[in-house]
Amino acid sequence: MKRNIKLLLGLFFSISLFVSCDLEELPENVDIVGPTSLADLEALLNAGYNNLGWPLGGNAQLYAEINGDNINGPGGLNSDETEIYNRSTSFFNNSIRDNMYRGFYRIVLDANVVLNQIENNLDAIGVTETNARIQEIKGEALLLRAIAHFEVSRFMSHSPGFSSDNSHLGIQYIKEINNAIGQTRGTVAENYADLLSDLKEAESLLNTTNSSDQNYGDKAAAQAYLAKVFFQAGFGPDIATEGSNYQMAYNYADAALMNTSAVFDVNLYQGGATGTERFAGNLLDNNNTESPNVETIFGIVSESIANSKGGTFQRYRTDTSISNTTIRIMQDLYNSIPSTDKRKDLLEEIDGEYFLLKFNKGIFNVPLVHYTEILLIRAEAAAETNSLLLAEDDINSILERAGLSTISGLSQSQLINLIREQRRIELLGEGNRVSDLKRIGIDENSLTIRNAPWNCNGILFQFPATEVFTGFIQNPTGGCN
Template sequence: MKGKYSLKIAVLSLVLTFASCTDLLDVQPRASIDSVTALTTEDAINAAVNGIYDRLQSTNLYGRDLVAIPEALADNGRATNKSGRLNAEYQNQVNAHFIHWQTSYFAINQANLVLDALPKVEKMTQANKDFVEAQALFIRGLLYFELMRAYAYEPSVELKEVSKGGVPLLKSGVVDATQIKLEGRASINDVYESIYADLNNSIAKFTSANKAASAAFANKTAAQAMLSRVALYRGDYANAAKYATDALAAGSVGRFQARDNYVSAWRSANHPESIFEIQYQTNENIGVNTSLQTTYTTLIASGNRTTTGGFGDLVPTKALLDAYESERDSTGKVIVDVRRSMYELGTAGRGTAEIECTKFLGRSGQVNLDNIPVIRVSEMYLNRAEALARTGNVTGALADLNVIRTRAGLPAAKDLAGAALINEILKQRRLELAFEGHRFFDLKRLGLDISKAAPVQSIGFTDFRMLAPLPVREIQANPNLKQNAGY
């Protein structure tokens, strides 16, 4: 990340979220500052915040898993078994699921420590304090939401007979064993209320006196956009629409791209639609085994089938590709959807050549190095379209739906209402956000089954594998923590 400082605080074993003595804040270049003086200066605070962004780059988080695993668990991605990676997730095997519990709580603890320390820091302007606080609140809310998406049910589809609630809410930083609390799982509603509070407070703290907005860092538009997403999952459609509108109106970061720029936007170092994006420096390349590029494609460049790069572990299913080619004109000819251009034939260097996703194809030609859009402008139109459709505003929903359809090269939808309108919005959501980490979570929040082609078995929404298992070591160490059903 930019502007790195050194900061290292050794933390004793935190029974709930940490295993053994570990580095709480670990930022390059390495050096040590003891825990008493670590967060007492503006430089140390800034270093700590940069350390949280570094956590988000983890393979367990946005480096791969929160982007690729939702496609493998659901019906968008098919494992090729060229390296063996993601094959178990594609088959929905027991325990083959998300594993970001510990990494998320490490980052949450870092955010808590920053928030705890801020009031005591001298020689730091209030505007700078507000900017830091806004970022820490945004990231804490974001990570609690990611924990909820993986380990708990959404409020409107909770299976109360088997649900164990939400996740533990930790709001104070831990630096030694005396501060450890064996928290149980908070209620689903309480966790959502906490996420709402963090994101609303983040929005309030992002002011014109803060630094210029950048998709590389948390920003006001990102907080509004994330609150729209959270509200959609909660079934709070009024706020889902409101905050999508706020994010779209802001215009400070993220620009909706025209059809002619759709492909080139994915070839840019920074996606111009990104409202919040995880960015990597050259020395932070995840590498050939687990980067998104190697996960999705064997290609090192579009159209170059002579040189093999990655493994292409997860490729689009026939059902997804068929969906891109499902509309025809009056002559029966398939209408070209520009989004289909993001899928092309890979190399035979790892085995049978497959049609592969090329949304992540190496930033500026640097193989296996991609910045990761977490929130794009296009999602805001889809969030608002769905929210408006579910609250009876057919005209508004159609307008937003058609922003996405016409940009793709499809004719504007007309005369849709009710279930037909919602189904079309969900279809366009699938096609627009495919291989960006949304599909499994969208099916889950709607209480829908996952349909897979034989020989892989489909799984129903009531199957316990819709939730990830909590780490066994956490269950063993904390009697107040209840494991999800089935594990």
């Protein structure tokens, strides 16, 4: 299946992939033997792909859902997750939040190691920077670096538009392997400029199909993340000179859907022998026997029990046993889905509680960006720019597949609200909801998330306590009470 991450376990180099407490410098326990061939360099690149599985194999998605309004807690949550649900802003070290944070910067380190080798070690590899595969590897590393930073920024900082000029604090955007200890946080304006720089260069360097392996990063993946970045910037000041944030989100979403070999899966939610699932996978003799769903633009392939990367999603499972660690869904969300909606079958009421069945399997592949998500971005961005007929066409595809009546002639506000409702249902459990609410809150300042203001302190995750040093500014404390 194209545009998915084939996770390779063996690395050519002796690299410890644990990131030390000081994320601003290369950890002392990383021993890099200079690559002497393209195969060696690709082995280094594989570290970044492999490590996507820790934060994005369900951890980041679950913690984001806990912070939003889809999950009914604290039932089903452990103590660390309850802190997230209660929007605590106290400092915790070695908690699940901190480990996820380090997981993303581990990917950043992997990408920066590859980029450093391309910049400084090509003579030993025996190629020049104009070599086509070197250019592609560079594009892949830039894509991985941008993905990791973007995901961290959505947890640790408010969306663009929280301040009139995006001067509010963002994250550390790390571009070197030997940054001086004590790199302070950039502004959101600086962070998003870096994201655009990395992703646009990646887009220019990558082909529609990766020449080394079709399961790795390509042009459509870079364009899909550019669409996500502009979409998140939505109501803030324009982050590029080419056009408004929503117009650019539309343009890149459209480009990604044109360039990908992924297709809109009309068989989702159909059930029976012909029905398909977004998180495809099936266990046979400890191996995954299914290819990723045809909608996947870029994702993680779980090949076997030993190399399964979607484990945290299984906290939703009801097909084994329901326990005090099984995730519950909000009743109001369940009730909002009409009985005629085929997606209602993805949820179940059991003894007065509500559960999500999307991840009821032992092993599956994890789409990180898929056709439906980018289609929904294109639809909402079109509606925001008053291209209502284009938005109607896209959302009608979603409605028709779900077995619902299509629409026409809605006002702009009605259409936007409908698209947002469909986005919540389609992407349930996939970690987008709280970022959507933080984006929408820029425009609708009275918005609340579980009866708390959308911009209260506890909506932001706190930086690890080990990041405290002179000049580093933590996120504010005080929660959401």
